[in-house]
Amino acid sequence: MPLHSSIVFRVLFLALSCLSAQTEAQLKVGFYSESCESAERIVNEEVTKGFMKDKGVAPGLVRMHFHDCFVRGCDGSILIDSTSTNTAEKDSFVNNPSLRGFEIIDNAKTRLETECKGVVSCADILAFAARDSVVITRGPVYDVPAGRRDGRVSLASEVLRDIPAPSMNVDQLTQSFANRNLTQEEMVTLSGAHTIGQSHCTSIINRLYNFNGTNGADPTLDSKYAGQLQQQCPQGSKDSSLVVPMNPGSPLVTDVGYYQDILANRSLFTSDQTLLTNSNTASEVNQNAMSQSLWMRKFAAAMVKMGQIDVLIGMSGEIRTNCRVIN
Ligand code: HEM
Ligand SMILES: *[C@@H]1O[C@H](CO)[C@@H](O)[C@H](O)[C@H]1NC(C)=O
Ligand SMILES: *[C@@H]1O[C@H](CO)[C@@H](O)[C@H](O)[C@H]1NC(C)=O
Numbered sequence: 001m002p003l004h005s006s007i008v009f010r011v012l013f014l015a016l017s018c019l020s021a022q023t024e025a026q027l028k029v030g031f032y033s034e035s036c037e038s039a040e041r042i043v044n045e046e047v048t049k050g051f052m053k054d055k056g057v058a059p060g061l062v063r064m065h066f067h068d069c070f071v072r073g074c075d076g077s078i079l080i081d082s083t084s085t086n087t088a089e090k091d092s093f094v095n096n097p098s099l100r101g102f103e104i105i106d107n108a109k110t111r112l113e114t115e116c117k118g119v120v121s122c123a124d125i126l127a128f129a130a131r132d133s134v135v136i137t138r139g140p141v142y143d144v145p146a147g148r149r150d151g152r153v154s155l156a157s158e159v160l161r162d163i164p165a166p167s168m169n170v171d172q173l174t175q176s177f178a179n180r181n182l183t184q185e186e187m188v189t190l191s192g193a194h195t196i197g198q199s200h201c202t203s204i205i206n207r208l209y210n211f212n213g214t215n216g217a218d219p220t221l222d223s224k225y226a227g228q229l230q231q232q233c234p235q236g237s238k239d240s241s242l243v244v245p246m247n248p249g250s251p252l253v254t255d256v257g258y259y260q261d262i263l264a265n266r267s268l269f270t271s272d273q274t275l276l277t278n279s280n281t282a283s284e285v286n287q288n289a290m291s292q293s294l295w296m297r298k299f300a301a302a303m304v305k306m307g308q309i310d311v312l313i314g315m316s317g318e319i320r321t322n323c324r325v326i327n
């Protein structure tokens with residue numbers, strides 16, 4: 001090849017690789033359409049089957065995808081089991097015992113390994129399963145760009161650092177999401193996931209008794225509701241399995257009930273109620289509470305963006321054979 005054309009080729013190649021480095025979305029909708037045509041259908045069948053048996057798998061899988069993406073990116077690291085030499089993310093107290101739905105991912109993976117061995121990543125299975133969980137609870141329908149690969153590291157110690165705490169105020173939450181390149185508005189939008197599912201009493205007990213050195217409950221919590229929560233979560237109870245619904249009006253429906261709860265001073269966490277203390281976030285809470293269609297559109301877009309955090313693509317990472325174990 002003449003020198004001249006090889007230089008042209010290289011310059012072109014460099015320009016193209018710069019371009020692709022700039023575009024955020026290296027993932028692709030329909031990524032498995034040729035390599036494993038039934039991938040999304042199989043995940044959907046397993047989510048549906050699991051949901052019939054236990055409605056809790058839907059909120060569980062939405063939260064699991066969030067916890068996967070915020071720690072080391074959406075690389076399926078949340079799915080890895082601890083070993084004798086490593087305590088994995090799922091065994092941080094933040095996730096154990098509250099995180100649920102792992103068996104749905106296992107069931108889908110088992111079928112996919114039979115159908116298309118070594119093709120579909122655990123990280124993608126989780127992203128599809130979270131979407132299917134949103135849809136099965138009547139939330140927005142959206143396409144999931146795929147092509148994530150699985151990580152090989154999962155450390156419990158990173159969970160507390162990277163997953164926002166329910167005691168956080170709006171500035172801390174904004175920072176936590178900014179660390180993942182998500183805006184404050186996306187933070188408010190994604191928090192709307194707290195319209196489904198449940199919380200363990202242990203996650204709200206600090207707001208119910210001796211709040212901040214006072215004798216009673218958090219004064220920003222509606223006092224009648226605080227009384228009900230105190231009955232469901234008795235002080236000093238040793239029962240760590242006690243739970244309360246997130247949005248008691250419709251705990252299984254992905255709607256704007258979460259924002260209506262906040263406006264009624266009936267949200268469970270400081271991290272929810274604090275959204276009224278900042279004029280921008282408060283205005284978004286008000287808008288979302290009033291417009292289901294607006295919030296659904298924003299939520300779908302924000303889930304897609306969250307699903308792209310620090311993904312492994314191309315030849316990085318691996319396609320795990322068993323989602324609980326690195327290859
Ligand atoms: C904004 C910061 C957030 C904080 C501080 C937070 C905190 C929490 C806490 C403490 C629980 C209760 C866990 C338990 O005790 O069982 C919970 C549950 C849940 N979270 Fe969040 N979360 C946040 C954002 C998100 C996001 C972005 C999503 C998803 C997009 C999400 C989805 C869920 C779901 C669906 C549940 C219910 C889980 C179940 O029923 O098993 N959360 N969250
Ligand atoms: C956030 O964006 C910056 C600049 O574009 C990039 O360097 C960084 O890797 C991104 N972080 C995440 C978690 O996506
Ligand atoms: C806790 O109490 C202190 C002093 O009484 C007060 O300055 C602070 O704002 C309170 N914090 C919350 C979260 O209410």
Ligand SMILES: *[C@@H]1O[C@H](CO)[C@@H](O)[C@H](O)[C@H]1NC(C)=O
Nearest residue numbers: 219220221222262263264265
């Ligand atoms: C919510 O609490 C605030 C004070 O924290 C109060 O001004 C407001 O009226 C309460 N809203 C409702 C609906 O109870």
